[in-house]
Amino acid sequence: MLVAAVAMLDSRAGALVDRSGTEPGGIGAGFYPFWSAALVLVCAGVVGYKAWTTRTPGPPAFEGRESVVAVLKLIVPMVVATFAILWLGFYIVSGLYMGLFARWIGRYSWLVTAALVVGLPAAIYASFELGFRVPLPKSFLYDSGLLPF
């Protein structure tokens, strides 16, 4: 809680300095964000103060190492996959991402994994690219004409 409060305080400080404040004859563009930021700051102060003065500490943020690992197992591939889309495009990444989970977490056979790796991007291609006509990011191989996705 305290960490979040401090993070808020820290990030909001930028907004505070950045604001111009009020303008004569009414309020300017900066008025609203300034006071919103002030609201966050004051409340972060209150929450932080409460956390500081409460003698009994709350439960720890994570219950044991397993839960941290469980969350990281999700977060790391997710972040890596999102960045990889910029380079490999959506379809290749979605196949690899799905395959990773199927094999690593689900412990499926290679056959099932392969079916997922090919099947899911194909299904997404059929429904989004062809059906809804929503073009999704393509890989660098698409630009050079080597791959259709």
Place this chain on the structure above:
Amino acid sequence: MEFFNVLGDLAGGFGTALQPFNLFMLFIGVVLGLVVGVLPGLGGTSAVAILLPITVIIARTSPTSAVILLAGVYWGALFGGVVTSILFNIPGEPWSVVLLFDGFPLAKRKGKPGVALASSFFASFVGALLATVMFTFFARALAEVALSFGPPELFAVFIMSFATLIGLGAESPAKAVMMIGFGLLLAAIGFDTITGQPRLAFGQVALLSGISFVPVTIGLFGIGEILASAEESGIGFVERLSAKVGFKDLVETLGELRKRIWLVVATAVIGFWFGILPGHGATAGSFLGYGLARQWSTNRENFGKGEISGIMAPQASADAAAVGSLVPMIALGVPGSPTSAVIMAGLFIWGLTPGPQLFVEHHDFVWGLIASIYLGHLLTFIICIAAVPLLASIMRVPYAILTPFIVLISIIGAYSLNNSMLDAFITIVFGLIGYWLRKMKYPLAPLVVAIVLGDSTERTLRQSLIASGGNPGILVESPLAKVLVTLAIILLLLPLIRTIRGRRRTDIDSETVATAID
């Protein structure tokens, strides 16, 4: 006369809702809602958020079909969460937490899973039906009043909705206010709509057009919820009890329902009015219903051991509150629950302005939606009764497949809105923020409502001040604004009063203990 007008409009609405494509959308929505409802760790709000970008495509031909789809998800999720609570003792949705108290005991200890399920389905259906009838007759009246609102009154309504979020629901008022402030700040990013000045963009061109609430909500709810549930239950999953609803169960449940019909009616009516208050919706409604049932019951000791009233009352109240939460969205442009906040975000994206003007400018849309609420609940009810074993089997879908699928769909959803990878990154970042906020017990409802209402709140405030030449007195000039602002202040003071009363009570308690020891 008014009565017949409403009936005429409703008939027209059924004409719209019964069109084959709309029925199809309703079916898809309800089934999707049931699926996400059954699955713990994925809620109705997330599903609605993830679907938003897809509805943009549907809304190009008909916004009514799009809203029918999203509302269908809401109704499906309301019923679906129950199945998981009763059969697996895991809440599928926040609003089905209450059903753990009596639903699971009735299913397991008393060996009546069929009756437990049927009780909740019947109660949901009756509750929702009553609420929809009230919706049909009150929404327009409310909208007609709202049409006379100027910027100061609207500003007062927004302030009151924020105040309700703080005063009634939140465990920690400071955290709720903080979330509201954070949401308002996020809404303020980009060009100022009145003066055109760039705000909080920090020189980044990408931020000048502002942060769209779609990737933010997909992240907060979709990704955030998966992360939270991965931590709670691990990425793998265990299977529990399974059941179906037989004819005998239905007959027995109908008998039980007849005995409790007034309880169901009363909790539904109260739930509906409670749902209208901004920011609450089904979850708070379900707890309210359970509390009332327990308070009114002559055999309180049965609660927690499989009492049917403890299933029926919260269900009726939760469903009625969910329907009620759409009323202020349609009539005032203020969302009544997090899910309706996301649906309201959809309305904005489709180019509609939620609020009283909808009744005038998009008559077919509003009545089509209202008619679809009747149909949606009927459809959900029938599917539930017929296909409980199928629904329960959804729990067998391995998380190793489901989790990456949800992440990918969330990324597609965020990206496809503006064909921008920045939105996909925003979704991931807000997924992490949402997960952390959940963990630190910060309420997400005020944040979402503030993001959705931020612009309107600021616009009405500044329009009022421009009209009055900078005199803030205009905000409380009209009698209505005075009443609303007073209500808001009372709501804001509620937590303070509660704390003081709580403190006094603990003082008394410790005194009693002290005397007893002496």
